[in-house]
Amino acid sequence: MQDSLSYDPSPYDADPPEAELSGPGQGSVLVVDDTVGNLHILARELSARGYRVRAALNGQTALYMMASEVPDLVLLDTHMPGLDGPAVTARMQALRELRDIPVLLMHAADDPDLLGRSFRDGARDYVTKPFVIPEVLGRVATQMELIRLRHRLQDQHKRLSGMLVDQVRELTESQVATIIALSKLSESRERGSAQHIDRVRALSELLAWKVATQAVVRESPAEFAELIRMASALHDIGKVSIPDAILAKPGPLEPDELEIARAHTTFGYDTLQAVQRSYPNNAMLKVGAQIARSHHEHWDGSGYPDGLLGALTPLPARIVALVHAYDVARSERPYKRPLPHEAAAATIHEGRGTLFDPVLVDAFAGLEGEFERAWTVAGAGE
Numbered sequence: 001m002q003d004s005l006s007y008d009p010s011p012y013d014a015d016p017p018e019a020e021l022s023g024p025g026q027g028s029v030l031v032v033d034d035t036v037g038n039l040h041i042l043a044r045e046l047s048a049r050g051y052r053v054r055a056a057l058n059g060q061t062a063l064y065m066m067a068s069e070v071p072d073l074v075l076l077d078t079h080m081p082g083l084d085g086p087a088v089t090a091r092m093q094a095l096r097e098l099r100d101i102p103v104l105l106m107h108a109a110d111d112p113d114l115l116g117r118s119f120r121d122g123a124r125d126y127v128t129k130p131f132v133i134p135e136v137l138g139r140v141a142t143q144m145e146l147i148r149l150r151h152r153l154q155d156q157h158k159r160l161s162g163m164l165v166d167q168v169r170e171l172t173e174s175q176v177a178t179i180i181a182l183s184k185l186s187e188s189r190e191r192g193s194a195q196h197i198d199r200v201r202a203l204s205e206l207l208a209w210k211v212a213t214q215a216v217v218r219e220s221p222a223e224f225a226e227l228i229r230m231a232s233a234l235h236d237i238g239k240v241s242i243p244d245a246i247l248a249k250p251g252p253l254e255p256d257e258l259e260i261a262r263a264h265t266t267f268g269y270d271t272l273q274a275v276q277r278s279y280p281n282n283a284m285l286k287v288g289a290q291i292a293r294s295h296h297e298h299w300d301g302s303g304y305p306d307g308l309l310g311a312l313t314p315l316p317a318r319i320v321a322l323v324h325a326y327d328v329a330r331s332e333r334p335y336k337r338p339l340p341h342e343a344a345a346a347t348i349h350e351g352r353g354t355l356f357d358p359v360l361v362d363a364f365a366g367l368e369g370e371f372e373r374a375w376t377v378a379g380a381g382e
Helices: 036-048 059-068 085-093 112-120 133-158 165-188 196-212 221-232 237-241 255-262 264-278 283-294 315-330 341-350 358-365 368-379
Strands: 028-032 052-056 073-077 103-108 125-129
Touching: 028 036, 028 059, 036 052, 036 133, 052 059, 059 073, 059 085, 073 085, 073 133, 085 103, 103 133, 125 133, 196 221, 196 315, 196 358, 196 368, 221 283, 221 315, 237 264, 237 283, 255 264, 264 283, 283 315, 315 341, 315 358, 315 368, 341 358, 341 368, 358 368
Parallel strands: 028 052, 028 073, 073 103, 103 125
Antiparallel strands: none
């Protein structure tokens, strides 16, 4: 079969071999490209780093190979005859056993529409072609680290069954730590967002406690505040799907880039929903999914991804929306300078009834001094 191969040091114009190269357990990668030379180069470099590499010359063969053995990661060319990259990712999304495999695209910069279609169909990240080997290896390593963290979380869930109460509590804390580690891996890729998750957690807890003392919630104020503190860490977990070039862009995003960036809300929601289906009683996952999807909704319905109006946005997401806006205003990002507390607070008050729930803005007004202190402490990593 001439359409599948693994690395062989033979000349690039030779017939591709039908072999598989095994590494020492770093993970398995399926490389898909219609250029034999590219396959040889990528297989050589990846196998030298310990990855187990298989390769295919077209999309149809890649799908056959995935059906026989599911890889950890697919490194996929977007431009190929027959089934191109977006068509392959779309078919993977339609198959339950393949839809969770991360796809890393290899993409020429001359077709942004094709790239956008690939991300809508499930791709996680991309490298530009002609590719630079250190960039490819770095992106592959990032995706493999995300896979290891997800597997660790799944293993911890399986171990919950049959444990004593104190053991369950200890493991639950470990699960929270794993999920937060996954979120912080995403955060670390976005320049200027250091300690963003820590600050959002601290401020969300503060605002949630205040709201719970004034509104009807099922939990006590302390329980509700703790739930929001834990779940708020998941608000940007979907950014693991956004390419570095978009996260770190110093200027305004192009329309297709903005569409990809905004997709972190639905990607994060879908990811947490998939986990929650196995653990339907996990309140943190349920609330975290709400927050991940809806923390960019606006009170007046002008937000995304669903354009929810008023209280149609779940309360936890409305809380994190306000906190997130405050923290972003006070933070330095590639595209903006940080604001002092007074100016950041003014933007919150200006958004009362348009961007933010008026009740939450009023609660924020009574907490401004505590907000400023909590933001400073969390930002210092204390």
